[in-house]
Amino acid sequence: MAGALAGLSRGLKIFLVVDLVLVVVLGVTAILVLGGNSSTDDQADTPQTPTTSSSAPADTATTAATSEGERRFASPTGNIACDLTGEGVTCTIANTSVEAPAIDGCTGAGTGHVITLNADGVDTPCTDQVPGAAGADVDVLQYGSSETVGDYTCTSGSNGMTCVDGGGVGFRIATAERVVLP
Structure with missing residues (x-):
């Protein structure tokens, strides 16, 4: 690639390198988003028992219960x-x-x-x-x-x-x- 870039201006070289990096990042992101999550609510193979804790802190997996609303x-x-x-x-x-x-x-x-x-x-x-x-x-x-x-x-x-x-x-x-x- 260095030989191919030799005749190009410095600004164009930087532009091409940045574009290449962006394409790679976009590709990796697409793979992670589209193919990386194999567990969705479209699957139904592992039963889960609901949790009903109203004393759990807000940052846990269970949200606080509300009595009304x-x-x-x-x-x-x-x-x-x-x-x-x-x-x-x-x-x-x-x-x-x-x-x-x-x-x-x-x-x-x-x-x-x-x-x-x-x-x-x-x-x-x-x-x-x-x-x-x-x-x-x-x-x-x-x-x-x-x-x-x-x-x-x-x-x-x-x-x-x-x-x-x-x-x-x-x-x-x-x-x-x-x-x-x-």
């Missing part, structure tokens, strides 16, 4: 978004490979993309719209972190989003899995 959050990929209140939880999933449950009289295209948990238990309602991915304005619940409102807790994991009530009844939802717990 509403929390809206999404998985790190944005594929799953949940609304958590003292009355229950509703989660949506934009992309899923799980077949929608059969519901008499339901022809809604969004069925199977919404799951709820409340005092009546777990339900997959008939819905017309397929939800999109969570927007940038929705808080991210990092893998291993939990949110609790009232008696309901959701935990984000690389195997999906797990939401349960105080008795352990709930669900786990991921691209390739929808499980009612216990």
